[in-house]
Amino acid sequence: xxxxxxxxxxxxxxxxxxxxxxxxxxxxxxxxxxxxxxxxxxxxxxxxxxxxxxxxxxxxxxxxxxxxxxxxxxxxxxxxxxxxxxxxxxxxxxxxxxxxxxxxxxxxxxxxxxxxxxxxxxxxxxxxxxxxxxxxxxxxxxxxxxxxxxxxxxxxxxxxxxxxxxxxxxxxxxxxxxxxxxxxxxxxxxxxxxxxxxxxxxxxxxxxxxxxxxxxxxxxxxxxxxxxxxxxxxxxxxxxxxxxxxxxxxxxxxxxxxxxxxxxxxxxxxxxxxxxxxxxx
Amino acid sequence: xxxxxxxxxxxxxxxxxxxxxxxxxxxxxxxxxxxxxxxxxxxxxxxxxxxxxxxxxxxxxxxxxxxxxxxxxxxxxxxxxxxxxxxxxxxxxxxxxxxxxxxxxxxxxxxxxxxxxxxxxxxxxxxxxxxxxxxxxxxxxxxxxxxxxxxxxxxxxxxxxxxxxxxxx
Numbered sequence: 100x101x102x103x104x105x106x107x108x109x110x111x112x113x114x115x116x117x118x119x120x121x122x123x124x125x126x127x128x129x130x131x132x133x134x135x136x137x138x139x140x141x142x143x144x145x146x147x148x149x150x151x152x153x154x155x156x157x158x159x160x161x162x163x164x165x166x167x168x169x170x171x172x173x174x175x176x177x178x179x180x181x182x183x184x185x186x187x188x189x190x191x192x193x194x195x196x197x198x199x200x201x202x203x204x205x206x207x208x209x210x211x212x213x214x215x216x217x218x219x220x221x222x223x224x225x226x227x228x229x230x231x232x233x234x235x236x237x238x239x240x241x242x243x244x245x246x247x248x249x250x251x252x253x254x255x256x257x258x259x260x261x262x263x264x265x266x267x268x269x270x271x272x273x274x275x276x277x278x279x280x281x282x283x284x285x286x287x288x289x290x291x292x293x294x295x296x297x298x299x300x301x302x303x304x305x306x307x308x309x310x311x312x313x314x315x316x317x318x319x320x321x322x323x324x325x326x327x328x329x330x331x332x333x334x335x336x337x338x339x340x341x342x343x344x345x346x347x348x349x350x351x352x353x354x355x356x357x358x359x360x361x362x363x364x365x366x367x368x369x370x371x372x373x374x375x376x377x378x379x380x
Numbered sequence: 381x382x383x384x385x386x387x388x389x390x391x392x393x394x395x396x397x398x399x400x401x402x403x404x405x406x407x408x409x410x411x412x413x414x415x416x417x418x419x420x421x422x423x424x425x426x427x428x429x430x431x432x433x434x435x436x437x438x439x440x441x442x443x444x445x446x447x448x449x450x451x452x453x454x455x456x457x458x459x460x461x462x463x464x465x466x467x468x469x470x471x472x473x474x475x476x477x478x479x480x481x482x483x484x485x486x487x488x489x490x491x492x493x494x495x496x497x498x499x500x501x502x503x504x505x506x507x508x509x510x511x512x513x514x515x516x517x518x519x520x521x522x523x524x525x526x527x528x529x530x531x532x533x534x535x536x537x538x539x540x541x542x543x544x545x546x547x548x549x
Contacts (some may be wrong), residue, residue, distance in 0.1 A: 108430075109428075109429045109430050109433075109463070109467075112433055112434070113429070113432055113433050113460070113463045115454075116433055116434070116436075116437045116459040117454075117456060117459065119437070119452075120437070120440070120441075120452040120455045120459065121452070121456065122452070123441070123450040123451050123452030123455065124450045124453055124456065124502060126449045127451040128502065128503070129544075136451045137449075140445050140446075140451070141444065143445040143446065144445070144446065146447070147400065150401075150450030151400060151401055154397060154401035154402070158402055158405065172522065202540065208488060216511065224405050226400065226401075227407075227412075227448055228447075229399050229403075229404065229412075229443065230410060230414075230443075230447050231411050231414065232449065232504070233447060233449060235447055263448055264448060271448060276438065277506075278502070278505045278506020278507065279505055279506070297506070298506065299506060299509055299511050300410035300411075300511065301410050302511075304476040314521060361433065363407075363410075
């Protein structure tokens with residue numbers, strides 16, 4: 100009898116905890132990322148920021164040391180490769196200036212305003228996501244610098260993601276490879292538009308809504324479309340076409356792109372202080 | 381009992397700091413370990429269903445503060461995992477050393493899969509993919525490897541609670 104009663108008590112506790120969890124989930128989902136849960140989260144992150152910084156001070160040198168030990172050969176080879184690339188790049192840089200002018204003309208022709216005139220905030224990536232199911236990074240700048248939810252994040256190479264949470268000390272950036280990420284894109288060759296979506300870590304991004312008749316070439320650069328209502332300004336490079344196939348009987352091409360930015364090695368990034376126009380739906 | 385009141389939050393905080401700082405740099409095949417889930421599993425092994433569920437809930441809700449997935453999702457999954465492990469393993473008192481290790485592996489894999497399924501139900505897209513099994517395997521293996529250490533820590537933290545429970549029963 101005693102054993103039976105004990106079992107019931109345990110089950111009661113479990114039911115209580117499960118119901119509390121579901122209540123919290125409901126409140127958070129219904130609140131739509133605002134409200135009480137959001138402020139609790141912000142407070143927790145700000146409180147944890149100094150701990151994280153302190154821990155990184157300790158861990159990074161140790162990690163670098165062991166990383167250096169185990170990867171000595173790799174680093175040596177990489178060094179040689181980088182030297183070679185630098186020499187190549189110096190040579191190419193001379194030819195690049197004319198290509199750059201050409202690009203500017205093309206952008207002007209397509210009425211694309213590249214995000215060059217948007218004010219930016221530079222920030223450092225301090226942590227990756229603690230979850231395996233969410234592709235985000237934490238950056239070391241927050242609300243005081245003017246960062247807001249929804250702002251685009253880039254590096255010199257191209258689009259990194261979008262700010263999805265901000266506190267006083269930190270901001271969280273959703274990477275373009277996260278399955279919850281969508282971006283309107285334009286193929287630089289044909290000028291046709293489509294929608295690229297994240298497909299998980301180190302996976303290429305599938306592009307939807309590309310017309311069967313559109314000519315898509317491998318390696319073609321894809322930029323943000325910036326169409327009306329878009330959450331990104333136009334002309335930010337997103338990726339390079341990896342493959343394009345037309346399956347018989349389909350109404351759209353199967354296009355996939357590789358991100359231009361190496362998302363596994365992010366260090367410094369820039370947040371564009373840009374919000375979609377207020378009049379968009 | 382008084383002792384446990386200080387030790388349990390300490391353990392929780394230690395695991396959280398490890399999860400958010402040290403393990404942040406540890407990625408295998410694009411997946412990282414999950415020591416908060418480990419905490420729920422180990423608490424279930426050491427303390428039975430009650431302690432497992434409570435530890436799981438606490439570990440989950442603390443982790444949720446640092447995630448963008450809906451608040452309470454990890455708490456829900458971890459408390460179920462802790463309870464289930466406690467029910468299965470709690471009765472075994474002096475088991476062979478490898479039994480908790482295998483239990484941790486199985487429970488961690490199950491926990492990851494349960495998390496992905498629950499998150500999908502709540503409306504998170506793109507979680508149930510082939511990559512999910514890679515994640516489950518990485519989390520399972522890592523948690524199993526460090527489980528003997530975690531077991532000792534949790535046993536230390538809840539020694540007083542255990543004694544009280546046994547006296548009660």
